[in-house]
Amino acid sequence: MNKESKKFLFDLLKTPSPSGFEVPLQKLVKRRMARFADSIESDLHGNLIVALNPKAKRRIMLAGHADQIGFMVKHISADGFIYIGAIGGIDVGVVEGARVTILGKKGEVRGVVGRKPIHLQKPEERKKSSVDLDKLWVDIGNKKKKETESLVTVGDPVTFELSVKELCQNRITSAGLDDKVGLFVAMEALRMCSRSKLNVGLYAVSTIQEEVGLRGATTAAYSVEPEVGIAIDVTHASDTPATAGHKAPRCILGKGPVISKGPNTNPVVGSLLEKVAKKQRIPYQLGPSPKLAGNDARAIQVSRSGVATATIGIPNRYMHTQVEICDLRDLQNSAKLLAEFVKSITARTSFKPV
Numbered sequence: 001m002n003k004e005s006k007k008f009l010f011d012l013l014k015t016p017s018p019s020g021f022e023v024p025l026q027k028l029v030k031r032r033m034a035r036f037a038d039s040i041e042s043d044l045h046g047n048l049i050v051a052l053n054p055k056a057k058r059r060i061m062l063a064g065h066a067d068q069i070g071f072m073v074k075h076i077s078a079d080g081f082i083y084i085g086a087i088g089g090i091d092v093g094v095v096e097g098a099r100v101t102i103l104g105k106k107g108e109v110r111g112v113v114g115r116k117p118i119h120l121q122k123p124e125e126r127k128k129s130s131v132d133l134d135k136l137w138v139d140i141g142n143k144k145k146k147e148t149e150s151l152v153t154v155g156d157p158v159t160f161e162l163s164v165k166e167l168c169q170n171r172i173t174s175a176g177l178d179d180k181v182g183l184f185v186a187m188e189a190l191r192m193c194s195r196s197k198l199n200v201g202l203y204a205v206s207t208i209q210e211e212v213g214l215r216g217a218t219t220a221a222y223s224v225e226p227e228v229g230i231a232i233d234v235t236h237a238s239d240t241p242a243t244a245g246h247k248a249p250r251c252i253l254g255k256g257p258v259i260s261k262g263p264n265t266n267p268v269v270g271s272l273l274e275k276v277a278k279k280q281r282i283p284y285q286l287g288p289s290p291k292l293a294g295n296d297a298r299a300i301q302v303s304r305s306g307v308a309t310a311t312i313g314i315p316n317r318y319m320h321t322q323v324e325i326c327d328l329r330d331l332q333n334s335a336k337l338l339a340e341f342v343k344s345i346t347a348r349t350s351f352k353p354v
């Protein structure tokens with residue numbers, strides 16, 4: 001991965017974007033993509049639509065969601081502690097002891113989610129593993145409500161402390177890899193196409209509010225009105241002890257993008273993606289999914305009179321925790337696959353299955 005692209009990825013991961021609070025991230029994407037795009041537009045909902053060749057009649061949409069799961073300040077207690085609610089599918093099992101950042105009115109405020117020390121827990125408490133988010137508190141070090149209220153307001157969004165660390169074997173760990181890696185791949189694919197003459201208009205969309213119901217993709221697909229819509233999102237890797245013994249399809253970090261198969265995937269798009277991968281010698285894996293995808297592809301497919309959709313999955317370990325892991329090579333290969341897919345479309349390509 002080139003240095004500049006890697007910096008963009010890391011900047012995305014360090015920029016907070018809980019669902020409904022994506023503006024700083026959208027601004028970052030806009031700044032980065034200005035020199036590659038023919039047009040960049042935003043909409044009333046908050047999506048960012050980055051386009052190449054926008055005068056073309058046929059349109060291809062790539063969707064990566066900008067939002068990440070997070071929290072919101074619900075209450076400040078008399079002794080200055082903060083109570084929070086979940087934005088999206090928070091895994092409460094990993095919240096106690098976490099470092100968090102509150103996006104307060106005067107800027108970021110650091111805090112930790114407290115926990116009763118093990119020494120003070122009764123034997124039955126030690127055994128109990130279920131956690132009630134409503135009972136957890138964020139400690140920012142203050143002693144009084146007034147002190148906390150000078151920095152924090154009810155309704156402020158909160159994220160896990162955002163940092164990205166490089167691990168062995170080209171792997172990185174961070175909160176919010178879901179789905180900043182997908183957003184990154186959509187934008188990288190557009191960058192890779194920016195010097196080519198395309199037969200279609202290419203729209204890389206940074207969608208909002210995926211984690212709370214695929215809402216940005218719903219409105220963006222309506223306005224872009226694409227013929228093909230591909231969501232790029234993380235997918236569960238099955239190469240850790242967490243999935244040992246499961247009858248899940250094999251999905252391995254570093255073995256390439258996962259091309260979806262199933263009712264949420266247009267068969268022509270699916271087979272063209274595979275054909276392109278083989279021709280360009282891009283490693284890929286297949287992701288059979290008998291159910292509808294839980295990502296933006298689900299909303300895009302039934303937009304207006306129907307869209308030819310697919311999902312490119314980026315293998316991800318520990319989804320929705322603050323220690324998600326992805327492999328940088330999967331990101332690069334996904335972007336390359338999508339760029340080559342778009343370039344391969346000719347005037348004669350039809351995506352109608354029948």
Ligand SMILES: [Zn+2]
Nearest residue numbers: 178179233234
């Ligand atoms: Zn996602």
